[in-house]
Amino acid sequence: GQNIDQPTEMTATEGAIVQINCTYQTSGFNGLFWYQQHAGEAPTFLSYNVLDGLEEKGRFSSFLSRSKGYSYLLLKELQMKDSASYLCAVRLYSGAGSYQLTFGKGTKLSVIP
Amino acid sequence: DAGVIQSPRHEVTEMGQEVTLRCKPISGHDYLFWYRQTMMRGLELLIYFNNNVPIDDSGMPEDRFSAKMPNASFSTLKIQPSEPRDSAVYFCASRSGTVASTFGSGTRLTVV
Numbered sequence: 001g002q003n004i005d006q007p008t009e010m011t012a013t014e015g016a017i018v019q020i021n022c023t024y025q026t027s028g029f030n031g032l033f034w035y036q037q038h039a040g041e042a043p044t045f046l047s048y049n050v051l052d053g054l055e056e057k058g059r060f061s062s063f064l065s066r067s068k069g070y071s072y073l074l075l076k077e078l079q080m081k082d083s084a085s086y087l088c089a090v091r092l093y094s095g096a097g098s099y100q101l102t103f104g105k106g107t108k109l110s111v112i113p
Numbered sequence: 114d115a116g117v118i119q120s121p122r123h124e125v126t127e128m129g130q131e132v133t134l135r136c137k138p139i140s141g142h143d144y145l146f147w148y149r150q151t152m153m154r155g156l157e158l159l160i161y162f163n164n165n166v167p168i169d170d171s172g173m174p175e176d177r178f179s180a181k182m183p184n185a186s187f188s189t190l191k192i193q194p195s196e197p198r199d200s201a202v203y204f205c206a207s208r209s210g211t212v213a214s215t216f217g218s219g220t221r222l223t224v225v
Contacts, residue, residue, distance in 0.1 A: 001220070033213060042204060042216035043156070087156065098161075098168050098212060106154035 001027045004104035006088050012078055018108045020073045022088030030099055031091040034062050035071045037106065038084045046086075047073070056069045075109075083111045117217035119205050125223045131193040134220045137186055138207030146214060147180055147190050150203040156204070162188065195224045 003025040006026070012018040031050040035043035049055050049064035049071065061074040073086055085106040093097050126132050138145045142150055146161040160170040162182045167183040170180070177196070182188040200223050206214040 040217050044216070045213040048213060057132040094169060096168075098163060100158060100161055101167065101214065102158065103148075 002090070002092070003103050004088055004090055004102060006086075006104045006107045007079065008105070009108045009110070009111060012075075012079055014077050014080060014111055015111050017074065017076050018055070018076075018078060018109065020086050020088075020109065022073075022104060024069050024090050024104075025101065026069075026087070026090050026092060028092040029066065029090060029092045030066050032062075032071045033089040033091060033101060034060075034071075035087040035103075036084050037087060043087055076104045078111050080111050080113070082112060083109060085109070116178040117205055117207050117215055119135035119203075119217035119220050121220060123217065123223075125225065126195055128196055128224055129194045130224075131191065132199075132222060134205075134218060134222070135191075136188045136204050136205030138188070138205070139209075139215060140186065142209045142215075143185075143189050144208045144214070145182060146206040146208075147188070148206065148216075150163075150202045150204060150219075151200075159190070164180050164202075171176045192222075197224045212214045 006022045032049050034046040036046050037043040047062040054063045059076045064071045085108045088104040089101045094108045120135045147159040150156045159172045160180045165182045180190045202219045202221050204216050204219045206216045208214040
């Protein structure tokens with residue numbers, strides 16, 4: 001079966017750096033996504049890794065190691081508005097050219113002054 | 114584009130009643146997904162469509178759940194009869210090809 005693990009909650013200070021880890025055990029791996037979800041809102045796309053290495057987008061970076069089944073999301077210069085849940089999602093190839101996302105349960109990040 | 118549009122935003126219904134959730138995907142997107150989110154289980158894929166055809170419905174919890182996509186601009190998720198354990202936020206998402214999915218604002222369903 002598919003298994004995606006990430007910490008349930010994390011707390012960090014405004015202006016600091018935080019790293020949210022995600023490990024996965026899946027078959028048919030075809031990429032890893034990170035989504036941000038504010039309370040009561042829809043998930044919104046943050047980043048995507050299909051090859052090993054680091055992808056940087058402004059204050060956010062995402063890293064992938066396919067051999068280790070491991071990814072992390074790095075948030076720099078934390079702001080209060082970064083308080084949200086961060087969802088790790090693995091894209092799986094399900095045959096006939098079709099792909100689907102399987103999500104972890106999310107990490108609730110609280111940014112404190 | 115207005116994004117993925119879901120209705121209603123909130124639904125409160127009594128156990129045993131039929132519930133219909135609606136979704137309008139982004140124009141031109143050929144994939145449509147229905148997800149359910151709860152605190153206990155997180156975000157779970159229920160069913161997805163490609164070019165209006167259901168591809169994988171293995172996530173649909175039981176026969177009380179059904180989904181249709183009669184055309185490229187409309188999909189429904191129906192629960193009949195509804196039960197309290199169906200209470201959750203139901204999201205619809207769409208995408209084109211292999212790019213990231215865009216989610217609708219969700220329908221918060223409460224079955225009492």
